Amino acid sequence: xxxxxxxxxxxxxxxxxxxxxxxxxxxxxxxxxxxxxxxxxxxxxxxxxxxxxxxxxxxxxxxxxxxxxxxxxxxxxxxxxxxxxxxxxxxxxxxxxxxxxxxxxxxxxxxxxxxxxxxxxxxxxxxxxxxxxxxxxxxxxxxxxxxxxxxxxxxxxxxxxxxxxxxxxxxxxxxxxxxxxxxxxxxxxxxxxxxxxxxxxxxxxxxxxxxxxxxxxxxxxxxxxxxxxxxxxxxxxxxxxxxxxxxxxxxxxxxxxxxxxxxxxxxxxxxxxxxxxxxxxxxxxxxxxxxxxxxxxxxxxxxxxxxxxxxxxxxxxxx
DNA sequence: GAGTCGTGGTT
DNA sequence: TAACCAAGACT
Numbered sequence: 001x002x003x004x005x006x007x008x009x010x011x012x013x014x015x016x017x018x019x020x021x022x023x024x025x026x027x028x029x030x031x032x033x034x035x036x037x038x039x040x041x042x043x044x045x046x047x048x049x050x051x052x053x054x055x056x057x058x059x060x061x062x063x064x065x066x067x068x069x070x071x072x073x074x075x076x077x078x079x080x081x082x083x084x085x086x087x088x089x090x091x092x093x094x095x096x097x098x099x100x101x102x103x104x105x106x107x108x109x110x111x112x113x114x115x116x117x118x119x120x121x122x123x124x125x126x127x128x129x130x131x132x133x134x135x136x137x138x139x140x141x142x143x144x145x146x147x148x149x150x151x152x153x154x155x156x157x158x159x160x161x162x163x164x165x166x167x168x169x170x171x172x173x174x175x176x177x178x179x180x181x182x183x184x185x186x187x188x189x190x191x192x193x194x195x196x197x198x199x200x201x202x203x204x205x206x207x208x209x210x211x212x213x214x215x216x217x218x219x220x221x222x223x224x225x226x227x228x229x230x231x232x233x234x235x236x237x238x239x240x241x242x243x244x245x246x247x248x249x250x251x252x253x254x255x256x257x258x259x260x261x262x263x264x265x266x267x268x269x270x271x272x273x274x275x276x277x278x279x280x281x282x283x284x285x286x287x288x289x290x291x292x293x294x295x296x297x298x299x300x301x302x303x304x305x306x307x308x309x310x311x312x313x314x315x316x317x318x319x
Numbered sequence: 320g321a322g323t324c325g326t327g328g329t330t
Numbered sequence: 331t332a333a334c335c336a337a338g339a340c341t
Contacts, residue, residue, distance in 0.1 A: 067336090067337065067338045068325085068338055069338095070327090073326080107325030107326040107327085110339090114339080147337085164338080165336080165337075215337075220336090258324055258326095
């Protein structure tokens with residue numbers, strides 16, 4: 001089985017001329033990156049951070065914003081962000097609070113702090129240029145195993161195993177017949193890396209293609225197997241699309257610290273939007289009635305640096 | 320490895 | 331409608 005995959009990977013893109021690739025009668029499961037890439041060239045979305053003129057900073061900003069966040073919700077904040085801060089230097093020149101405010105309601109506002117810190121690091125350590133090595137990218141705040149490789153592939157067109165939840169799902173389904181919904185692992189990256197085209201540019205395109213395929217066709221909830229553009233080779237479909245045996249733990253929300261933190265920060269952020277730089281502590285009581293939890297969450301926001309204590313009030317950092 | 324960290328649209 | 335969940339990172 002493994003040797004079959006290697007053979008496919010060694011000749012990823014057949015020549016445009018000549019007869020179509022003969023489909024082997026029974027090759028077992030295969031990822032089929034060439035077919036996925038052909039589908040992508042025709043059906044992939046035109047997203048602003050995919051524009052040829054979008055540089056590495058644009059890719060980095062988009063990837064951080066897209067962490068656990070749908071594309072549709074990112075589009076507007078991304079546009080405003082890039083217009084205001086077209087370079088890491090521009091963002092680094094402003095206080096972190098400006099980034100938190102501009103983050104708006106994207107969620108996980110610590111990402112805004114990390115992106116601001118990453119911009120500062122890029123300015124200080126890399127002369128304002130987003131680094132192009134894995135180790136240097138991983139050293140940036142908010143950049144993990146996925147995002148680092150996404151920048152390498154999508155911005156610098158390098159051969160890197162970009163495995164997010166979408167890619168992980170496609171790999172698991174087609175090659176292993178599973179759909180466990182678990183996050184990507186190093187083993188997933190190793191598996192994909194062995195299947196990527198040898199050429200950097202082609203590997204980069206294939207990486208974008210498989211991610212898009214997972215986002216649009218081989219989706220988590222309702223995969224459109226009936227219109228799957230790929231020929232046979234999906235072990236998941238062949239085995240009756242088995243569902244996950246281990247149900248994912250439902251994430252609690254009502255009454256959690258996350259909800260309270262969100263309300264607290266929203267009060268200060270909304271005030272900043274109205275030009276009010278500070279919020280007196282009593283004004284935060286409306287966020288949550290229970291004082292112990294409210295205070296605990298306020299302290300955690302201060303500890304994170306999302307808020308700063310200023311006498312009897314709080315404000316966004318640097319405002 | 321399991322917990323934590325936002326938000327709002329979808330089913 | 332309550333549950334689900336969408337391009338992860340960090341501790």
